[in-house]
Amino acid sequence: MSFCFNFDLPAQTTTHDEEDGNKQENGKKDNDAECTEDSNKTARPVKEAKKHLPPSDPHFLLMNVVFETVTIGTLPPLHFLNETVFERTAPEREDKEKILSHSAEQKSDLISGLYEGGLKVWECTYDLLELIEKDGETFRGKAVLDLGCGAGLLGILALKRGARQVYFQDYNGTVIEQLTVPNVLLNLQEDDEVDSDNDQKGKDEGKIQVKEDRKKDEKKDGSPLPKKSAMDLSQHPLLKKCRFFSGDWRTFHPLVLKVDSQPKFDIILTSETIYNTEYYPALHETLHKLLAPDGLVYLATKSHYFGVGGGLHLFETFVEQRGIFSLDHLWDGEDGLQRHVVELHFKKPKDT
Template sequence: MAFRFNFLIDEAGTDDQTDLQFCNPEHEWGSTEKSRQTAKAGASSSPSLGHDKYGDKMPLEKKISFKAAKEHQVPGDLNKVLENKVLETVSGLYCINISAVEMTCVDGADAEGIVSKSISSHSDLIPGFYEGGLKIWECTYDLIDYFSEAEIQFTNKTVLDLGCGAGLLGIVALRGDAEQVHFQDYNSTVIDEITLPNAVANCVGEGRRKGSGDAKKTCEPPSKRPKNAKCSPSALSKCRFLSGGWPEVCQLLLSSNRPFSKYDVILTSETVYNPDYYSALHDTLAELLDKNGRVYLASKAHYFGVGGGIYLFEKFIEERKVFRSSIVKTIDQGLQRCIMEMAFKDSS
């Protein structure tokens, strides 16, 4: 069940959150070994190559039009951000019920019109228009699990949640006492309706379920106000919320009069599904990551119908000769998924 919130956060309920994949249901992996061979075979046929400032070779990609960058301010009245929102708990975090948001925006109520276009197109991905931010994709949970397993520390770090969608990765970093957490998504509707409200909900009404096991899809309502909340409304002062294409957001950050420090950690999940975007993603990481920073990237081995995947991107960055990378975790249940760690080649 799910509870509707009007002005004050009192309690949150549960609802199922379905994981979707960029996958043709007619395709299935027969075995782990087959998945590796198929994915790596796809990686071996990299796009046609040209040149740019980050290396000797780069794909001659389709000309991609990106959205202008925009910064979204946190409203003074935090309760209003959550007015009429439906909350659930996902991986121990408060999360806006996305289906409820889609219902309110189905008739074009969102300025971009991404909800109605997505529904009419029967697609969770419309390249250059809507990039999937209204769904929580499977690899997000893999990366959250990895933070705990590998004991990744966010204390006093500057963190970017790139292609954030619901913003769960950045919220985990915020709860881990990061110094700053910035959230970026392609669509402004996603930031306004999902990401920013999620950050507010986890600061105003912190929602960790103690003693939980697998809380990826549903869990019991948390207490009204846990005594040991790790976030507070003041934590929102550490956050920035940005929408637009990666090159445009990068330019906004680097050219702004506002003080900006490059990121110690960049988190990104399921952003390498489309090879046409690899150059923009790679160059954004190269521009925004601190010289000794780390990127944690989660991806499926291959995205059917879109063409990208972890091994193809791994080959791409090897050809650019800017980053070193390693696959630090592989998940073989269902479609093979991986977590990659990246750092500059000359970093310590």
């Protein structure tokens, strides 16, 4: 899997007065962090947050899809649409935001403000899945947010492990509709329909295994399989626990707070979302507003995002200056592997 950053769009300028950055919590000034200063000099249009409803007949979304299955130790297998096939079929897909065409034309996995990278599964997602496997987080009965979900593997895991509610958020509506929702549906299907020959996978504890497969909608003689299971997906009890949102973090958390009376999450999972320092105020505000008082944020990230500028050190500095969260390292990649998983939780009086 190759990753590239290609920020061709010119920077625009306004301020983010309504964001976390200007609340001056704990008496901090906004310009006391390099990244905050940058964010207030730069403006970008706001992509309004929006709620997406899963289709009433989800079957067509899963017709003859080619998917991959990742299995990590004792975690339930996670299915997701194959990236290469997804790219190849992009011209046939509805793409109102034009992210499929732009990302193909520009050969870029990130186009700031237009496409924020959700069509790929980024490698830190796997680090976080491995950590969850080792730590034994079960998600049972918890309200979980997969923030910047892309393919949605983290939220899907929480759903399969018994979360009471899972919210999926991505910047791009196209990602939510064409990738996240189909992936959730794919995982709701009976194991014997999508996973018949995968019985031995994942038995080697801790090992990541990815296998390609094809969902069969036809019998060997070419006649269609009965559609019962796929048709029933719209009524699947696990689907009823899911909510899907697109849009900018600046308008996402106000929308969630409007839609739900008590939208506090016990766990927020977020992978590869701190690459752009300009987004830190909105990201921090989102975590601040949506995390339950005793909640935990699991953040998986690279040390540095070349060509974009963000990274863990800058984010840690930002968080420290805000004075709201404590940040602990849960896993640091060994030499040469510049990746990390960290945890954030609200500062307790003794931490301050």
